[in-house]
Amino acid sequence: MSADRTTRTPWPVAALVLFTAATFLSVTTEMLPTGLLSSMSRDLHSSEARVGILVTGYALMVALFAAPLGRTTARVRRRTLFTGALAGYAASNILMAVATVYPVAAVARLAGGLTHGLFWAMLAGYIARMVDPARLGRAMTLVFTGGTLAILLGVPAGTALGIALGWRTAFVALAGVSLLLVLLGWRILPDLPGADAADDLSLLQVLRTPAVTVVVITTAVTMLGFFSFFTYISPFLLHAGVNEQGLSPVLLGYGVAGAIGLFLAGLLIDKRPRVGMLGGSVVLTGALVLLAVGRGSVALAVVGCCLAGMALNSLALGVQAATLRAAPPGATDTASALNASAFNLGIGGGALFGGLVLDSFGVGALPLVAGVLVGIGLVGVAAGRRTGFPATVPL
Structure with missing residues (x-):
């Protein structure tokens, strides 16, 4: 990649902190309705199930359009595209805040899903152009911390704000943060060009x-x-014997374990990425098997969930870094967009497939079926030694 299309420094602190804040905003925006379902359903005159579909529809838009959007906007200057995506979050959240009927809320969330797909399609490639390749994994680890903090702090804080002052206030607050990040991004980030004709791969x-x-x-x-x-x-946790009051502490433990997994992955991602990927895949498969075998035990359910959270964050970082390194020259944005689509296809498709398993075989079958699919993913990592998951990072 030519020098005029990069502005690499060993560790661009201000830009990475801004990217981290943006991922915090992104994930908080995506997941906030899960904590405000009851109040939103009352104001929008819809059932909680219909409001829950707003989350699924959001993920579906990312799955369907992240790759095409990334490809369509490949030649747009990166700073313009990044700040435009943040402005899109602001518009989506403002429309959500003023929605008085369900169809308007649906339009707001679908627009947010398009923005989300665009954001994640271009983010990793932008970072890759700014950071020394030897430190790319550590940079991605820092940026992904924003998503972890969104689950641990952003969604609970947004939920508390929504309960105290009304759910619309929470979305207005997110819109305000989005606009602040637009201003900071325009001032801090380098104005890199998009792809040129030589990079015009489909x-x-x-x-x-x-x-x-x-x-x-x-x-x-x-x-x-x-x-x-x-x-x-x-x-599943209720079926295993966890009472309703215990759900929040278990999910908090899941989030904390995810942060630990992200930290551990960051230690390996730049020098031994294959070890990190194999380790994460093995732990996730083992955690699901543990949940399947010990589904009647509260202790095993808690341990299994925490292990799963730790492994998932490790894998999320690993596949993103692997995508950047697997991409053909000049096609990191397109490859990242494809991976974002695959990730969200898994989220939306998993919800639908898990629902079918739940209705047909009961909640106890969920970790077993999930373990089989994750085990297939482990085979993909193991078989990819010479392709997508090499033992070391070429410098």
């Missing part, structure tokens, strides 16, 4: 690259398996 051409194919399929299958279980983690 989605299909990038997807046909053996290393990208392995990573994208592994991502989709693994996330499909995990979210077929995690979407229904609350009924």
Whole structure:
């Protein structure tokens, strides 16, 4: 990649902190309705189930449009595209805050899903152009911390604000943060160009690259398996014997374990990425097997959930870094967009598939089915030694 299309420094602190704040905003925006379902359903005159669909529809828009949006906007200057995505979050959240009927709220969330797909399609490639390749994994670890903090702090804080001052206030607050980040981004971030004609590879051409194919399929299958279980983690924990008052502490433990997993992955991602990927896949598969075998035990359910949280964050970081390194020259944005689509396909598809398993075989079958799918993902990692998941990072 030519020098005029990068502005690499060993560790661009201000830009990475801004990216971290943006991922915090992104994930908080995506997940906030889960904590405000009851109050939103009352004001929008819809059932909680219909309001819950706003989360699923959001993920579906990312799955369907992240890759095409990333490809369509490949030549747009990166700072313009990044701040435009943040402005899109602001518009979506403002529309959500003023919605008085369900259809308007649905439009707001679908627009937010498009913004989310665009944001994640271009984020990793932008970072890759700014950071020394030897430190790319550590940079991604820092940025992904924003998503972890969103689950641990952002969604609970937004929920508390929404309960205290009304759910619309929470979305207005997110819109305000979005606009602040737009201003900071325009001031702090380098104004890098998009792709040029030499980088004009189609989605299909990038997807046909053996290393990208392995990573994208592994991502989709693994996330499909995990979210077929995690979407229904609350009924599973209740079935295992955890009482309703114990759900929040268990989920907090899941989040803390995820932060630990992200830290551990960050130690390996730049020097031994394959070790981190294999370790995360083995632990996640083992955690689901443990949950399947010990589904009547509260202790095993808690341990299994925490292990799963730790492994998932490790894998999320690992597949993102693997995607950047597997991409053909000049196609990091397109490859990242494909991986974002695969990730969200797993989220939305997992929710649907897990629901079918739940209705047909009961809650106890969820971790077993999820374990089989995640195990297939483990096979993909193991088989990808010469393609998407090499033992070391070429410098």
